[in-house]
Amino acid sequence: MNSTKRSVWQFPWRYTESILIVIGLVIVGFALQLSVGKVDFVQLAYPLNIVVGSGMILFLLLFAFARNTQFYQWFSGVPFSVSLIGGLLVLGIAMGLIPQMQKLDPHAHDIWTLLGLTQVTSCWAFVLVYFVTLLSLGSLIVRRLIRFNWRDYAFYFNHIGLWILLFASGLGAADLRRYVMYVYEGETEWRVYSDHGDILELPIAIQLNDFVMEEYPPKLTIIDRESGKAQPEGKPDYFQIDERYPEGRLDKWELRVEKYIHQAVRNSDSTYTEVPMPGATPAVLVKITNTETGKSFSHWVCGGSIAQLYMMAPLTETLGLVMTQAEPKRFMSDIVVYTEDERVDSAELEVNKPLKVGDWMIYQYGYDNIAGKASNYSSFEMVYDPWLPAVYVGIILFAMGSVCLMWSGNKKKRKGDTE
């Protein structure tokens, strides 16, 4: 496939040599995996990742003195970078097809586990290719920065942005900490659980003043009264209660919402009244018309809660109309955050609205799913990621590069050999 006759390993190197070297990297990675086990990211945590990162940058700067050699041209050139991307692509496909494990089963001895492919991100082959990609991309950037041309702004945005992103997220992965904290209403907590279930104490404490949940109105569905399964089985049909659209249809029954109460309590005569209190449950009065017989009747339907029984509207001897559990619209924790010696911040924490405290981010995580809005605790995810600002710099540069790509397309004509 080469345009000139030359033997393998004779400069200039092209795809054959590049692909062989990437395959070599992967083989070395597998050998390391088999002999020393997976990459231990804890070892790479601060300060070692700073040392490794500085070492890489120093290497790139020194290596630049050799930029006119054929080796440098190849190392920073298209065939090698395409081969490295291809290597990441193939390892990525392995990651996409083989189920990835959070925790390795120590007794698993299948070939995928031994080669590290059930945890690709801490597999030596992946880490080595990732590392060499950073060096190759870095040396290309250095070469192009030395003969800087402002007209190549799109190139700089894309390549430098991607490099910073890969550099900061890769090395930063070792410093990332994610814990879950459970806090009861009215209490203050500083202990968290790690992924492995260990209990740790953090320098940050959270006081939970209140946990509030808003729900969507529930849906109605027909179930088999014996099995409890929603009908038609396997592909159940639902009618969303919405006072703006009171009419609907399930199977051969026409439904009309006559009255909907979100916080209802059952009266002694099996009707419902609005009472906003813990344990109240959504209830709906529906007019049900059988379209085949034309007969209609009204009935209350209620989903029940930890404090109240459910109510079903019987349709036939085997079918009944029931209400589903209400889905959360939003849930919010009113919290105060303390460090060891002072009150730092207070917030109404919601999904999609985390709170930043120093290098920590605090997220609304969960609640007691069974109790729903009556949950008396709220859980928070605490994430520590000191490399985040660098990641955002990479994201912004890369995004600017993408906009440039869309705007200018490929104005340059296809080139010959270099780059």
Next chain:
Amino acid sequence: MTWNEYLWFAIPAIVCWLGAGVTGYLTDKKWISNTLMILGTVIFGAFIVGLWFGQQRPPLRTIGETRLWYSFFLALIGFITYRHWKYTWMLAFAALMATVFACINIFKPEIHSTNLMPALQSYWFVPHVTVYILSYAMFGASVIAAFIQLSKLGKGKEDENLNIFIDNIVYVGFGFLILGMLMGAVWAKDAWGHYWSWDPKETWAFITGAAYLVFIHMRLQQYHKRFVLWMLPIAFILLMITWIGVNYLPAAQGSIHVYSN
């Protein structure tokens, strides 16, 4: 304003959009299709603004409301892209996709109240999805062009203009794809605690991005022309796995990107 007034805005907007798509092909007077496209988008945008005021909150909480934005942004960004690149099919595609999403809201009114779970209630949702739809369109077009070029190569007459078209369209598609991924990353940091968690959908997005990078870099050189062109259908298949296939992959059970039950 409420959904009850939707038809009064949607139908004129759809008529304008479809008119723009058709006149784009029928006549050389570009001002006609341009005016129609802008008019349709303004009418549709007016409804979104009205609904925003009427409900006293941004219309971003239900699937139906989200679809309003798809229509609006597909029309708007599609039109800007068309004005820049001057490919008429871009205008027609944007008009058609905007119409499709506007029509779903007409014919399936019950989805107006299909609820969004809290994690999806974010300003990032609409732009994240819209730019992906646009990138799929560009990459889809590149596959067709790649096959045409492959058959021309087979006959020994490569079309240089087609090469330029493929390059441009892949650049535009890749730009949209990366913007979608980066917006997704920023959103994920807010919603899930980390910008990249190697969730199966993210893994496949990484694979797809890598495949397009292989194309973009290999076509800089003149070697292996057929292989380079074949990368486009291959990358598009990977893109489809990312978009749809992930829901069915055994390795992806438990993905946080799967929202249907």
